[in-house]
Amino acid sequence: MFAKTWLLLFFAVAVALHAAALPLAAQQDLVARAPTPCSSLKQRPNWNTLSQAQKSSYFDAVKCLKTKPAVTGIESSKNLYDDFPAIHVEQNHHIHSVAAFLPWHRRFVQARERALAACGYDGPTPYWDWTEAADTGNPDVDPIFSVTDGFGGNGNPNNNDVVEEGPFANFPVDILQGDKDVALFSPHLLRRAFNPDPQLVNAFNSSSVAKAQAFETFNKYRYYLEGTPHGAVHQYIAGDMGPAHSPNEAVFFLHHAQIDRLWSLWQEMDPEQRKSDYAGNLPDGNTLTGPFDASINDTLPTFGNLIDQVQVRDVMDTKSGDLCYVYV
């Protein structure tokens, strides 16, 4: 309590002192830019720690998204559920293999959290720590895929990989990635096609994550994290989770909460440096060779009204601004 009051006071004094020496336009900028301290921090837990009641209210809220009107304005998206895969398809090239991969998806998980809250979910935003699944060598038996209190298991290879058990059994989804990242309206039932290739599974094991977390600069970190563990989880689940319409798959958001968690843990290893370390290529640059023109002052690619489009700098710290959460 004392520390928080002190911090608030410090901000107020610092802003006032700076403001006194600056012209009016710059003063307004400074006031607008001062990071808002969080009044409290929400905890984001491991999925496995949720109660049965929380898990079932989570599933209910996910399904409720299909009953809410679309907000993105993307023609193929007929409801709020479809908006998530649709915007992810249409922004595909702006949000993958670019510097903005991590900050955009951080905000996208937050957009989902708000949508679920609007659908009556008042529990926490969970993450899936898939290293536990990969380390066993058999991710298919992970609790996340439980048919009784998880997201259900693999699809049926004899029925177009359709998921036939669990809360998403024969679950209708509508969006497919088309050419040139156009979101197509193509109703089908949710698919999974687990790929047990050990090399793929090892790419998201705890050793692979340890390797990611050991990179010392953002650009190298985000390149490995996106390309190796992140990509391998998409490819392991496959079906709807494979292509850019992957937000059709509800597990997507627990996967991306885990990616976000790893980034925040990486940032916490050297907060002063890493909460402002942001670099890499824009969509027209090469992810390995550059040019590396991205700036922390860039505006994030659009979320199509799912949530407001802030600057990268506004989502660099999960403990400030309108993020205000920590992973536990």
Ligand SMILES: *[C@@H]1O[C@H](CO)[C@@H](O)[C@H](O)[C@H]1NC(C)=O
């Ligand atoms: C993860 O996979 C690598 C091979 O890529 C292997 O050498 C390592 O032992 C695995 N780690 C664990 C914890 O299973």
Ligand SMILES: *[C@@H]1O[C@H](CO)[C@@H](O)[C@H](O)[C@H]1NC(C)=O
């Ligand atoms: C971002 O903008 C601030 C002023 O708003 C400036 O001081 C800073 O140098 C800019 N950073 C980059 C990387 O462009």
Ligand SMILES: [Cu+2]
């Ligand atoms: Cu993505």
